[in-house]
Amino acid sequence: DLHTKIVRNIDELKGLFAEDVLTATGKSLKGFRSLDEKLSWILFIDGCSLLYFLAAVNADNPEDILNIKLDQLSLVTADVLLLENQLPYLVLKLLWENDNETELKESMENFVKFNHWGTAENETKSKDNTKNFLKCHNWATPDIKRIWGSVRSRIQGCFDQEEEQQHSVVISIPNSPTHLLDLQLKIILIESSSKTKGNKADNINQGHKSSEKNTRKNTRMMTYRNIQDLRKVGINLESSAAQGPIDIDFFEGWFAAKLILPEIVVDDTTASTFLNLIAYEMCPDFDTDYEISSFVSFMDSLIDHVEDVRILRSKGILLNCLGSDEEVAHLFNIISTDLMENIDTYPIVRDQIHEHYCNKYKTWIALGIHTYFDNPWTVIAFIAAFIALILTVVQTCFTIKQSK
Template structure:
């Protein structure tokens, strides 16, 4: 009887998690956090946002910063502190439903929780508006501290519900708040450069750095009619990285290109692809899903096109937290970030694979050695659940290329003799020498009378 009761409670708990309309603020799953060398990427280093890490001893200096930023926000926006606090306090029961019970279980006092959300929310809005790398004095911190703040506010365990920011923002509609969130994400986390003037006017949202664009960002969402709001800041990052229309197109392409011939697909690294005559080339659209396989030169030359990516100190925490978010039990998604990381992990098995990506202009290594990049992708690509359909059309085409011996030999020959100008010159010289030798031999046998 007791066992049946326990089982029923577990069923009710699971049902309640999946029946909730939006993902709740929660901790990183223990099976992700418990992995060696991973925990540090899930925990804040300077400021806590929300109740999960509130009160941690190592984050006490951050409490003073948050009070200062909240005060700066109220002064800048000319809003009444008491009135804003009451907005939070009056909605505290509804706001508590946006957190899993274990997160706010230790905060029994609604007044204490309301104060926490009020201070943290105002501080976060100030960070989003004034957290400029070139002007750290706007937040009265040093550059190195500001960099930590940027990373901290995008951790899964450091999120506030969008509703909190909405109540405190003072904006009449969601468009202005969303614009602020997107500007912060584009400027500071998946791109090392600021938007150009075109981006400021909304004409072109590509981030340009000496002709190169960051792969992950898309910031041209249209705000027509009712605005689809994110669940929190990390969710907005997830939405910016991906694109719903691209997903529909990708799913269609996957279904069209997946057939019985590709039931057994072997994942191959870049070294193996190059050995089969497949060339790496940078894609110009710079979106995660834009990975393609094509035959641009009379079906004799194969190219695997990949989006450009920059690997720096933010890569591990950013992708690990996006992955942790996708693996939350109440977040329904297609594991797009997991699938991209898993695909890149399958390509990179050796530092030479990283070198090949750098030579092709696909990967920009800011970490240092190629060994560090190879280790990074192999680390964050561990134990991932991914959607096999997302890149199935590419893997299928690669598999068909491998199974076609004739095409593989032709492609390998093209790669060997036409890959560089020097190889082409050497081949031309060899052919010319052979022709001249033949002519000389012919005249020797058939001298003129």
């Protein structure tokens, strides 16, 4: 009996909830003999409902199984991932049909992988309208099954190579997620985190700079206002092949530079998705580096006006499904208010942007190119004037030679 499993483990399950939640639940025991009985039935019903929903969403025709429309299905999936609606993983494990934990994890993974804030190009061409509809609302991540299946081997490999490789990166993820939202956040960050930590290690060891200097660099004030400011000093934008929130890079050239940003889809669910993940990061008992908060804050530092959003769209970095570009700019300005940002999330990128922005020679050249050669007509006019000048010099020299 599934309910009996919950009853037998009720003490352990109660330990997963805050005391105020249990107190609020126990205020009204109408129809129940005790708090334990009420809580066991709540967890039993909610857990069975969630497992049924996961199975339906992973099927080929979830809208038919659940008898709801696609737009309603999208809203329900977003609601399932809300922080306040999370059920402990232990509840799902106890209620899973055959005690096969691997199948349960796969079911959760398959649900989560359709709920990220971007979509890989090959996936957007899918003929499956239902899954395509769900995917287009979120952020794309790498192949989930490949990640989960290789986590343990990658962790062990990092430990085995620790003495051989100076910058080994250990990717730590629990064998079992805390709940669905925890799994979503872990999957979003798992690929990016190894790269970021490796960059941090390289940044610390490169040149053996003093901690005082590193501290001073990491606490620099941002001198740019938005994307338009960056473009004026020769910093161009490019879409990243990777699509994690920490996959931000900066490449320096002789005069110009490239800021590589991950692709992101902005629609009606973007604000709630970001705010939900940010709320989870801010939980006092959750150990986090505030990666999502830092990403939102970084994007807000780039987006200030409508023109900034237009540039992101033109570069294939941002897909606007929300409406006007003004709404997108306003969205990032609003959700980034009072965020707890981790300045160590993009230490190298921030320093490189600052150094390029403050380099007078590079910025002067870039400003000249941006001012006088930003469109083909000015380039044509310059070439025509240059040719006319050369012809004038040649004609003058020829005239002088003839007069002699």
